[in-house]
Amino acid sequence: MQTSCTAHGKVILIGEHSVVYGYDALAMPIKALHIKTSVEDFDELYMDTKLYHGPFFAAPDDYNGLKYVLKTLFAKSGKEAKVKVTYKGEIPMERGFGSSATVALGTTVALSKYLGLDLTEQEIMDITNQAETINHGKASGLDAATVNSDYLVFFNKKDGIRKLTASLGATLLIMDTGNLGNTREAVTMVHDLLEKDPAAKKNMARLGQLADLVKAAWFKQDRQAIGSYFNEAQNILASFGISTPKIDQMCQIAKSNGALGCKLSGGGLGGIVIALCDDSATANKIASQCQDLISDYWIEKI
Known part of the structure; x- marks a missing residue:
């Protein structure tokens, strides 16, 4: 059995840092930059990325957000599956393209499908954003919202996403x-x-x-x-x-x-x-x- 999710990167146009304090920000999806997350049967719990290949929970601390995603979904499903989680694609890391939100979202969606969990959109966003908070400290939710959108978005923590199609x-x-x-x-x-x-x-x-x-x-x-x-x-x-x-x-x-x-x-x-x-x-x-x-x-x- 295999499930997958492809998620794209993002660019903040304006509002970085101020969005953390409740102000609006405008961000746009960058579909040319994307990562495909695949979950498949395996003989152990394994992670396969460009930079790390090995047991999932033995991965470096940079992957703590993804470890949180797996622990959360395993707890929700009541089982810990032996799977290989593979990440393919290219989003430059630690550049502001939302790479960590992209893989957190992809992992949440692909693994929840594999486990048969019917998560709501809000549950997916909550898990993705908590992974972001683990990765970056005080996450605003903007990255998670934009990598999950096909349109430009205005976002603040109180009102959430408002799509901008103009x-x-x-x-x-x-x-x-x-x-x-x-x-x-x-x-x-x-x-x-x-x-x-x-x-x-x-x-x-x-x-x-x-x-x-x-x-x-x-x-x-x-x-x-x-x-x-x-x-x-x-x-x-x-x-x-x-x-x-x-x-x-x-x-x-x-x-x-x-x-x-x-x-x-x-x-x-x-x-x-x-x-x-x-x-x-x-x-x-x-x-x-x-x-x-x-x-x-x-x-x-x-």
Whole structure:
């Protein structure tokens, strides 16, 4: 017997970090980046990934979120099955693409099918998000919501998901710095800063407000305004100490070569940079100018 689930990655457009504190965030699915999770009969409980092959519960602590998923589903079903869980596909890890949420969701769905559990959508999201909390500290729920969506989503912890089907009529350039981000460290840094710096609290409130302004501008297809909000958001995120010299340099190059706005995306301290552009030609030009600073890039119509 074999069951499987394919889940895609995500990119946060605006609202990273502020979403943890109850503000809105806007994120989009990236279907070009996906991972297929398969569960099949085996003679032991086994994990097969690109980086680890071995007994599931002997995997490194990086996989603790997935261990939680298995323990939870085994408890719900009343049995512990001997299975091999295989992960195939490619989402760069620790870049802000939601790789951990993708595999947590895929594992939850594929294993629940295997065990004959009829989980509700909310139960799937709760398990996925708890795995995210184990992986990253204080998870907002945004990653879990977006990797489970076929549309852009506005999200906050109180209201949950609101789908956004309207098109902006612009192009998004996504550039991988090649440097691992660290969501847990970044979230802790920002939390500690907010505890001691009143100015940081004001900046966080403004970051939350910018997501609402982006939403209003999106429906008007006002790309220029959204670009300016991206730039302001980047300045705020940099003030939190989670940008890097490379990210700053990439943003400067992007703006000098026609980007409407540019910012880090995700936890920060590395990871990915997004640039809002009028068209693909501009996006390709920026990627070319940044070629010595990036390990890969993607261009998406939004």
